[in-house]
Amino acid sequence: MVARRIRLLLLPLLLLGLCSHFGAAPAGASRGHHKSKSKPSPRPAPPPPRAPAAATFDVVSFGAKGDGLTDDTKAFEASWAAACKQEGSTVVVPSGHVFLVGQISFAGPCKPNIIFQLDGTIVAPTSPKAWRSGTLQWLEFRKLAQGITIRGDGVIEGKGSAWWPSKSHLISENQTGSQLEGKMPGTRPTAVRFYGSYNVIVTGIQIRNSAKCHLKFDNCEAVQVFNLSVSSPGDSPNTDGIHLQNSANVVIHDVDLSCGDDCISIQTGCSAVYVHDVRCGPGHGISIGGLGMDGTKACVSNVTVRGVTLSNTMTGVRIKTWQGGSGSVRNIRFSDIVMKDVRTAITIDQFYCDGGRCRNQSSAVAVSDVYYTNIRGTYTDWPVYLACSDSVPCLGISLADVELEAAAAQDDSRGHDPFCWQAYGKLQAPTVPPIRCLKSNKSVDNWSSSTTEYSC
Numbered sequence: 001m002v003a004r005r006i007r008l009l010l011l012p013l014l015l016l017g018l019c020s021h022f023g024a025a026p027a028g029a030s031r032g033h034h035k036s037k038s039k040p041s042p043r044p045a046p047p048p049p050r051a052p053a054a055a056t057f058d059v060v061s062f063g064a065k066g067d068g069l070t071d072d073t074k075a076f077e078a079s080w081a082a083a084c085k086q087e088g089s090t091v092v093v094p095s096g097h098v099f100l101v102g103q104i105s106f107a108g109p110c111k112p113n114i115i116f117q118l119d120g121t122i123v124a125p126t127s128p129k130a131w132r133s134g135t136l137q138w139l140e141f142r143k144l145a146q147g148i149t150i151r152g153d154g155v156i157e158g159k160g161s162a163w164w165p166s167k168s169h170l171i172s173e174n175q176t177g178s179q180l181e182g183k184m185p186g187t188r189p190t191a192v193r194f195y196g197s198y199n200v201i202v203t204g205i206q207i208r209n210s211a212k213c214h215l216k217f218d219n220c221e222a223v224q225v226f227n228l229s230v231s232s233p234g235d236s237p238n239t240d241g242i243h244l245q246n247s248a249n250v251v252i253h254d255v256d257l258s259c260g261d262d263c264i265s266i267q268t269g270c271s272a273v274y275v276h277d278v279r280c281g282p283g284h285g286i287s288i289g290g291l292g293m294d295g296t297k298a299c300v301s302n303v304t305v306r307g308v309t310l311s312n313t314m315t316g317v318r319i320k321t322w323q324g325g326s327g328s329v330r331n332i333r334f335s336d337i338v339m340k341d342v343r344t345a346i347t348i349d350q351f352y353c354d355g356g357r358c359r360n361q362s363s364a365v366a367v368s369d370v371y372y373t374n375i376r377g378t379y380t381d382w383p384v385y386l387a388c389s390d391s392v393p394c395l396g397i398s399l400a401d402v403e404l405e406a407a408a409a410q411d412d413s414r415g416h417d418p419f420c421w422q423a424y425g426k427l428q429a430p431t432v433p434p435i436r437c438l439k440s441n442k443s444v445d446n447w448s449s450s451t452t453e454y455s456c
């Protein structure tokens with residue numbers, strides 16, 4: 001743990017050291033071992049870092065053809081294996097090429113701070129023969145505990161249309177291309193997944209048309225995703241933009257997400273998640289959950305979502321839990337949100353049921369301390385929809401500066417009034433429309449979230 005912290009501190013200082021001739025080092029750079037500063041160092045200077053020539057491993061020099069037709073998977077594996085062995089080295093995927101790459105795992109443990117410089121395009125195979133059935137992800141980065149960065153202005157193209165059901169089942173006898181070779185496996189892969197990694201940065205790139213989720217983090221810590229775009233059609237199935245699970249200290253900012261499911265989906269085990277300056281649409285909005293499926297315990301806390309524009313999405317900002325779960329969702333802040341023609345703008349749904357039939361059950365994932373501040377724009381169906389469990393009410397819902405108007409409708413429908421069920425909290429100021437259905441916290445005094453069932 002201590003060793004990890006020291007490495008963390010050293011890395012930025014090293015980088016600052018390398019870049020300092022470009023201008024004044026930012027405040028804070030004077031800490032540590034910066035020799036040019038006269039201030040005494042608060043701790044002994046670490047030994048001068050070994051500075052190996054930054055090694056680069058270009059996939060083309062490992063035999064990749066980059067013609068979009070030849071399978072370049074082996075060349076990618078080989079350049080990764082080489083880069084993995086050397087601290088701070090870079091796998092280069094050069095621009096001007098299209099690399100056809102099958103399922104691949106860029107696995108650690110590796111030396112610290114490996115960079116994946118993606119300037120070209122990586123495309124997924126569309127031949128069913130290229131996929132083992134049950135493949136959960138296409139490009140996987142796993143067990144990189146000492147830093148992994150993907151950067152560049154390249155593209156990851158998932159060719160998802162080969163997997164998505166055709167829009168009309170009527171034309172299934174009329175299909176072309178890959179579909180003639182047989183069916184794609186039933187399990188659709190996530191395009192890019194990080195597992196069990198620490199200090200992860202993904203920036204600059206575009207991820208398009210994933211068969212399923214575009215970018216997933218599971219069991220990761222210290223994650224930064226910024227200046228990135230995700231795009232797939234609004235009707236492509238389950239194509240979440242960014243999916244987080246069991247991950248902490250995550251920052252996502254300055255990203256453009258258009259897809260067929262949640263733009264950002266925050267699942268169980270996440271805390272300290274900060275999302276800001278995000279554009280979402282089409283898509284299903286920014287969602288926490290669905291949590292507590294099949295009676296599981298779910299824990300999500302300390303999530304801040306600020307400065308998000310949602311256009312033509314199914315929901316805006318949403319918390320969704322299945323009946324029968326346990327655990328809690330706590331301390332969630334949504335602020336400075338702009339909605340344009342969003343179907344349901346503000347949602348808490350403790351009766352979430354995706355397909356199928358769901359029994360009414362008395363246990364639920366508890367939801368408390370949810371703050372909505374400065375939420376503006378237009379909705380088409382519901383401005384506010386707070387459907388909480390009968391037995392586990394939502395507590396501490398706070399709304400301020402909410403101003404939502406029904407979108408100009410083609411017909412006469414003007415949307416619904418705000419809906420609340422077992423929702424308790426406080427309006428910090430009058431809202432538009434008025435949310436009269438929210439009850440005061442005080443009226444639930446015989447419910448306690450402190451039982452172990454709801455503690456996390």
Ligand SMILES: *[C@@H]1O[C@H](CO)[C@@H](O)[C@H](O)[C@H]1NC(C)=O
Nearest residue numbers: 168169170171172173174175
């Ligand atoms: C097959 O494709 C043709 C041309 O696109 C179209 O006219 C025809 O209706 C299709 N057949 C079926 C069964 O959908």
Ligand SMILES: *[C@@H]1O[C@H](CO)[C@@H](O)[C@H](O)[C@H]1NC(C)=O
Nearest residue numbers: 152153154203204205206227
């Ligand atoms: C964002 O990424 C693009 C490459 O896709 C790059 O050209 C641009 O400079 C980046 N912008 C910032 C602010 O980093």
Ligand SMILES: *[C@@H]1O[C@H](CO)[C@@H](O)[C@H](O)[C@H]1NC(C)=O
Nearest residue numbers: 248270271272300301302331
């Ligand atoms: C959430 O934030 C609170 C207050 O800052 C902190 O005490 C708590 O440890 C955080 N929870 C997690 C799981 O990080």
Ligand SMILES: *[C@@H]1O[C@H](CO)[C@@H](O)[C@H](O)[C@H]1NC(C)=O
Nearest residue numbers: 351357358359360361390421
């Ligand atoms: C479940 O409970 C809700 C709210 O009390 C009620 O509207 C709904 O009809 C119930 N559904 C079933 C299947 O019992």
Ligand SMILES: *[C@@H]1O[C@H](CO)[C@@H](O)[C@H](O)[C@H]1NC(C)=O
Nearest residue numbers: 390391392393444445446447
């Ligand atoms: C609160 O107490 C009332 C009266 O005893 C009871 O009917 C109700 O079910 C209780 N509510 C909860 C959430 O336990």
Ligand SMILES: *[C@@H]1O[C@H](CO)[C@@H](O)[C@H](O)[C@H]1NC(C)=O
Nearest residue numbers: 368369395396397425426441
């Ligand atoms: C309402 O109850 C929740 C949960 O007990 C608590 O955290 C919150 O501070 C309360 N809010 C108000 C405004 O009383």
